[in-house]
Amino acid sequence: MHQSLLEIVSEHIESPVAPDDTVRPVLTLDQGRRIADTTGASLRKVERTALAAGALPERYMRNSRSYSVADQIRLCDARVAVIGLGGLGGAVVEILARAGVGALVLMDGDRFEAHNLNRQLFSDEAQLGQSKATVAARRVSVVNSTVQVTARAEYINDRNAAERIAGCQLVIDCLDNIEARFVVARAARQTAIPMVSAAVAGSTAHVTTIFPDDPGLEAIHGPYHALKDAKGAETVLGNLPQTVTMAAAMECSEALKVLTGRTDRLLRNKLWIMDLSDNTFEVLSLV
Amino acid sequence: MNQTPTTIDLRLFATLAKYRPQQEARQPIRRGMTVAQLMQALDIPASEVKLIFIDGVRAESDSPLQGGERVGLFPPVGGG
Numbered sequence: 001m002h003q004s005l006l007e008i009v010s011e012h013i014e015s016p017v018a019p020d021d022t023v024r025p026v027l028t029l030d031q032g033r034r035i036a037d038t039t040g041a042s043l044r045k046v047e048r049t050a051l052a053a054g055a056l057p058e059r060y061m062r063n064s065r066s067y068s069v070a071d072q073i074r075l076c077d078a079r080v081a082v083i084g085l086g087g088l089g090g091a092v093v094e095i096l097a098r099a100g101v102g103a104l105v106l107m108d109g110d111r112f113e114a115h116n117l118n119r120q121l122f123s124d125e126a127q128l129g130q131s132k133a134t135v136a137a138r139r140v141s142v143v144n145s146t147v148q149v150t151a152r153a154e155y156i157n158d159r160n161a162a163e164r165i166a167g168c169q170l171v172i173d174c175l176d177n178i179e180a181r182f183v184v185a186r187a188a189r190q191t192a193i194p195m196v197s198a199a200v201a202g203s204t205a206h207v208t209t210i211f212p213d214d215p216g217l218e219a220i221h222g223p224y225h226a227l228k229d230a231k232g233a234e235t236v237l238g239n240l241p242q243t244v245t246m247a248a249a250m251e252c253s254e255a256l257k258v259l260t261g262r263t264d265r266l267l268r269n270k271l272w273i274m275d276l277s278d279n280t281f282e283v284l285s286l287v
Numbered sequence: 288m289n290q291t292p293t294t295i296d297l298r299l300f301a302t303l304a305k306y307r308p309q310q311e312a313r314q315p316i317r318r319g320m321t322v323a324q325l326m327q328a329l330d331i332p333a334s335e336v337k338l339i340f341i342d343g344v345r346a347e348s349d350s351p352l353q354g355g356e357r358v359g360l361f362p363p364v365g366g367g
Contacts, residue, residue, distance in 0.1 A: 088367040178365035199364045204301040206364060219345065220338065221363065228334075233301040234366025244367065271338075273361075275300055284359070285344045 005041055005049050013055040024064055025055035032057060044102075044146035048076055059144065060100050071260040072100055076146075078259045079103035081164065081171040083156050083184050085132040086110070087239055088198050089174035090121035091248030092255075097140045099256060103148040104140060107164055108132040109155035119241035156180060161187030170258050172251055173197040176239075178232055182224045185210065185217045196254045198247040202237030203276040205247035208286070209254045209267045219286040220271065243276055293318055293354030299331075302362045306331045316352050323348040326360070337363040 012031040015023050027050035036043045047057040051073045056064055060072055067075070080101050082089050085108035093106060110132050116123040122135045137151035152164060156175075161183050165171045171193050173184045181197060188195040189212045197217065198207040210216040221227065250272055257266055269287045274280060297314040299307050306329055308314055316325060322339050326332075326348070338361035339346045352358065 084367055086367055174367050176365065176367040178363060181365065198367065200366045201301045201362075201364045204361075204364060206361075222337070232363040232365030234364065236302050237366075239366045247367075273300070273359075277304075280298070282343065284340050287345070 005035075005039060005045065006053060008035055008039060009046060009049045009055075010053050013050065013053060024061070025053075026058050026061060027055050028058045042146075044148070047146050048073075048102075051076060057100075057146075059098075063099065067100075067256075067260065074260050075100045075256070076102040078170070079105065079168045080255065080259070081105040081107065081168045082174055083107050083165075083171060084174035084176060084180075085120075085122065085136045086116060086174065086176055087119040087241070087244035088200065088248045088251065089132075089172075090123070090136065091245045092172055092174055092251055093136050093140060094121055094143065095249065095252040096255065097144045097147050099252070100144070101147065101255075101259065103150070105150045105152065105164060105168060106133050106136045106140075107152040107154065107156055108136070109153060119239055119244050121245075156183055156187075158183055158186065162190050165193055166191055168193055170255055171195045172255055174248070174251070176234070178221055178227060182217055182221075182227075188212065189216070194258055196251045196258070198251045199232065199234075200239055200244045200247050201233035203240060203243050204233070204237075205243050205250075205274050207247055207250045207254065207267060207272045208270065209258065211268060214269055215287065219269070240276075243274075246274065246276070295325075295352055295354060296357040297325075298357070298359040300359065300361045301364060303331065303335065303360050316354060318354055319351050321349050321351050322346065322358065322360075325352065325358070331360070335362050336360050 013025045013027050015025045032046045035046045078101050082093050112123040112128050122139050127135050131153040133151040133153040137149045140147050140149050171188050173181050175181050192212045195210045271284045271286055273282050294313040294315050296312050340359040341356050
């Protein structure tokens with residue numbers, strides 16, 4: 001008899017009893033791979049089928065106290081654009097891929113240089129000169145091969161932005177200058193996609209979440225036409241790995257809240273600020 | 288008029304740190320002075336200040352200070 005993939009996957013779901021006596025059905029990575037090999041289905045499809053059957057792919061077991069199977073399905077079915085793949089973007093992509101966001105659009109026209117090595121997680125000595133988008137896509141494929149990646153080795157601009165982020169549930173601004181952030185914000189507003197934005201200089205960073213009807217970046221930087229030069233404090237203070245990676249983690253926290261529908265405690269119209277020089281962490285009101 | 292010296296808790300972030308007065312957390316002010324007047328008194332160029340917060344809420348440079356507030360000033364920040 002011909003078995004459906006759901007039937008095959010269901011037969012291989014294990015139901016270990018957790019220390020707190022709850023039963024959490026799991027499909028192990030080994031079983032998933034075996035099913036993919038024997039059926040010809042992609043591992044992505046196998047793991048998505050396990051989720052549909054109420055089981056967690058093993059890779060997400062440590063998410064399970066916070067994210068239910070239903071949450072994990074939302075993440076798996078989500079498509080997120082990450083614009084900029086440097087210090088913020090590298091860490092954001094690493095976290096979202098591990099968390100189980102199912103599809104990522106990765107956009108950056110830049111190539112890795114030696115001065116990126118202090119903070120950009122996808123840069124390494126062997127890959128200097130390579131496209132950040134290409135390297136990021138390769139990294140995702142080895143971290144979580146069930147994530148669908150669209151790599152765009154190009155810079156965002158007003159002509160391509162709306163098209164590149166179309167179809168995404170969220171766009172994450174990981175850029176390195178204020179003017180380009182406005183490009184992303186305009187496109188996000190036009191396409192009615194929420195956006196998470198972070199900016200960093202030295203030991204200081206701030207993060208906010210913007211929905212299409214919100215005042216958005218203008219509440220932080222003032223009107224676009226009044227931007228004198230788009231240079232920020234980072235041109236003087238540089239970018240530190242601990243600051244940029246923390247800001248990226250905060251962006252991911254917001255992103256995962258948006259994607260799993262935990263929208264009542266977002267940084268909407270708020271600015272999370274931190275300064276690691278004296279351990280300041282605070283949420284400020286932008287309106 | 289009450290001329291008793293009063294203070295605010297001033298926080299200068301990122302590149303503005305170089306304008307930090309001696310006692311940032313107990314910065315004396317004249318009651319009723321605006322944030323712009325405070326910046327002028329501390330030689331902080333208005334062109335370097337992008338965001339002003341008073342007690343955790345965004346404010347403007349003409350917002351008056353009464354003493355006891357927490358005031359935060361940010362330069363433009365855009366790196367990643």
